[in-house]
Amino acid sequence: MTTEAGFDLDDGELSLLLEAIYLRFHYDFRNYARASLRRRLAQALLRLRCETLSHLQARLFREPEVFTLLLQVLTVQVSDLFRDPPFFRYLREQIVPELRTYPSLKVWVAGCAAGEEVFSLSILLREEGLLDRAMIYATDINPEALRKAEAGVYALERVPTFTENHRASGGRSSLSDYYTAAYGSAVLDRSLLKRVVFSDHSLATDNVFAEVQLVLCRNVLIYFDKVLQSRAIGLFKDALCRRGFLGLGSRESLAFSAHAAAFKRTFPNEQWYRRW
Amino acid sequence: MVIPSPGPLSRDAELSPRIGAIVVGVSAGAINALSVLLPALPRELAVAVIVVVHVSAGRRSLLCDLFRARCAMRVREPVDKEPVGAGTIWFAPPDYHLLVERERTFALSLEAPVHFSRPSIDVLFESAADAYGSELLAIVLTSASCDGSAGALSVRSHGGTVVVQEPDTAEAPLLPRLVIAQGSPHKVGTLLEICDFVRATVEGGAP
Ligand SMILES: C[S@@+](CC[C@H](N)C(=O)[O-])C[C@H]1O[C@@H](n2cnc3c(N)ncnc32)[C@H](O)[C@@H]1O
Numbered sequence: 138m139t140t141e142a143g144f145d146l147d148d149g150e151l152s153l154l155l156e157a158i159y160l161r162f163h164y165d166f167r168n169y170a171r172a173s174l175r176r177r178l179a180q181a182l183l184r185l186r187c188e189t190l191s192h193l194q195a196r197l198f199r200e201p202e203v204f205t206l207l208l209q210v211l212t213v214q215v216s217d218l219f220r221d222p223p224f225f226r227y228l229r230e231q232i233v234p235e236l237r238t239y240p241s242l243k244v245w246v247a248g249c250a251a252g253e254e255v256f257s258l259s260i261l262l263r264e265e266g267l268l269d270r271a272m273i274y275a276t277d278i279n280p281e282a283l284r285k286a287e288a289g290v291y292a293l294e295r296v297p298t299f300t301e302n303h304r305a306s307g308g309r310s311s312l313s314d315y316y317t318a319a320y321g322s323a324v325l326d327r328s329l330l331k332r333v334v335f336s337d338h339s340l341a342t343d344n345v346f347a348e349v350q351l352v353l354c355r356n357v358l359i360y361f362d363k364v365l366q367s368r369a370i371g372l373f374k375d376a377l378c379r380r381g382f383l384g385l386g387s388r389e390s391l392a393f394s395a396h397a398a399a400f401k402r403t404f405p406n407e408q409w410y411r412r413w
Numbered sequence: 414m415v416i417p418s419p420g421p422l423s424r425d426a427e428l429s430p431r432i433g434a435i436v437v438g439v440s441a442g443a444i445n446a447l448s449v450l451l452p453a454l455p456r457e458l459a460v461a462v463i464v465v466v467h468v469s470a471g472r473r474s475l476l477c478d479l480f481r482a483r484c485a486m487r488v489r490e491p492v493d494k495e496p497v498g499a500g501t502i503w504f505a506p507p508d509y510h511l512l513v514e515r516e517r518t519f520a521l522s523l524e525a526p527v528h529f530s531r532p533s534i535d536v537l538f539e540s541a542a543d544a545y546g547s548e549l550l551a552i553v554l555t556s557a558s559c560d561g562s563a564g565a566l567s568v569r570s571h572g573g574t575v576v577v578q579e580p581d582t583a584e585a586p587l588l589p590r591l592v593i594a595q596g597s598p599h600k601v602g603t604l605l606e607i608c609d610f611v612r613a614t615v616e617g618g619a620p
Pocket of ligand 1 (some may be wrong): 213214215216217220247248249250251254259276277278279282325338339340341342355356357358360386523
C-alpha cells in the first residue's frame with residue numbers, strides 16, 4: 138500500500154529510482170535527506186498517477202515531460218522577499234559594515250529558488266550603497282525556478298508579506314520603489330539584476346566557480362543528508378575568502394558538520410559564520 | 414476508558430514494547446493541555462518528547478520560554494540534523510515541518526502546509542512511525558483540525574502505541590474523535606490518566 142505520507146515506499150525501489158535519475162538525467166538526489174524525500178516521492182506518485190516507484194521509473198525513461206514534473210515536486214521552492222527578516226537585519230547591521238571594506242564584493246546565493254532571496258539582497262545592497270560594486274552569482278538546479286527568478290514577476294497577493302518583511306529587516310526605503318504592479322503581478326525593477334548572474338549549478342555534482350566574500354545558502358542544506366551537506370559546506374569553504382561570511386537558514390547550523398572547524402560562529406546567532 | 418486494541422497489547426510495562434520516543438500532537442487548547450502533561454514528566458524520563466503545536470508563523474515561538482520554567486525535563490527547539498536526544502522536550506519550530514530520520518536525527522522541511530498547518534502533526538507522526546516503529550508512543554490531544562489523524566493511523570500500522578485525550582475533556586474534541594473513530598487508540602483518557610500512563614510505561618517515568 139502506498140500512503141500519501143510515503144513511508145511505505147519500498148526502499149529498494151527508491152534507491153533504484155534515484156540511481157536511474159542520476160544516470161539518465163544527471164540530477165543527483167541520492168544523498169537527499171530521506172524522510173522528506175519520501176514524502177515528496179509519494180506526492181509525485183499521486184500527481185503522476187503511478188502505483189509504485191518502479192512504475193514511475195519506467196515512465197521517466199519513456200515520457201520526457203515526466204521528469205520535468207518530478208523535478209518540480211522533488212525541489213521545494215518555498216521562499217519570500219526578505220524571508221526571515223532578522224537574518225537580513227543582521228546582515229545589514231553587523232555584516233555590511235565589514236563588507237564595505239572590500240573594494241569589490243562577490244556574493245554566491247546557492248539555492249536561490251525563484252529569485253526572492255536575490256532581489257532581497259540586491260535591494261539591501263542598493264540601500265546600503267554597495268550594489269554597484271557587487272557581483273552576485275545566483276544558482277539553483279531547477280531551471281523553471283531560474284527562469285522565474287530572471288523574470289522577477291511575483292503574484293501581487295504576496296506583496297503585503299514582502300513589504301512587512303522588508304520593513305522588519307530594517308529596510309531604509311519603501312519596497313514600492315522597487316516594483317510596479319500590473320495585471321495582478323508585481324514586476325521587480327530590472328536594474329536590481331544588473332549585477333546578478335543566474336546559473337544552473339548543483340551543490341551535489343558541480344564545483345566551486347569563483348572566490349566570494351559572502352555565501353547565502355538558506356533552507357537548502359535541510360534537504361541534504363550529512364554526506365551531501367558536507368560536500369556543499371566544503372564548496373562554501375573553498376569558495377569563501379579568508380574571513381568571508383556564510384549565512385544559513387534559521388534552523389540550520391554547522392554544529393553537526395565535518396567542516397565546523399573551518400568556520401567560526403563569530404555572532405551569537407547560529408545562522409552566521411565566518412571562514413577561518 | 415480503555416478501548417480494546419487490534420494488536421497484542423498489555424498495560425503491563427513488562428509486556429509492552431520498550432518506548433523509544435514520544436510524539437505529541439495538539440492544536441486548539443494546546444497551552445492548557447500541555448501545562449498539565451509536560452510538567453508532570455520527570456527529568457529522568459529516558460526518551461525524547463517531540464511536540465507539534467499548531468502556531469501561526471510568527472517570528473519566534475514562545476513555547477520554549479513558556480514551558481522551560483515549568484518543566485523538569487530540558488525544553489528546546491531542534492536545529493536540522495540534531496540528534497533526537499532523550500530527556501528533552503523538543504518543540505517543532507514555527508513555519509517548518511519537523512521530521513525524524515531513521516538514524517534518529519531531526520530533519521526540517523519547508524514543503525507546503527498539510528491541512529493548513531506547518532508544522533504538521535501528520536508529518537511528524539508519519540516520519541517518527543517510520544523511524545521508531547513499535548517503539549513509538551503517540552499522544553493525541555485537543556485539536557480542532559484533522560491534521561494528525563493520518564499520522565496516528567500510520568503510528569498504529571507501524572506497531573506503535575496511540576493514546577488519545579478523552580474528547581469530552583478536550584477543549585477541541587475534533588481530532589481526538591477522529592482518531593478514536595479510526596479504531597486505533599490503545600488508551601483514551603483524561604490528561605491526568607495520560608500522565609499516569611506515560612509514567613507507568615516509559616523507562617524513567619516512575620521513581
Ligand atoms: C526552499 S528553497 C530555498 C529558497 C531560499 N534560499 C530561501 O531560503 O528562501 C530550496 C532551493 O534549493 C534548490 N536546490 C535543491 N537541491 C539543490 C542542489 N543540489 N543544488 C543547488 N540548489 C538546490 C531547490 O531547487 C530550491 O530552489
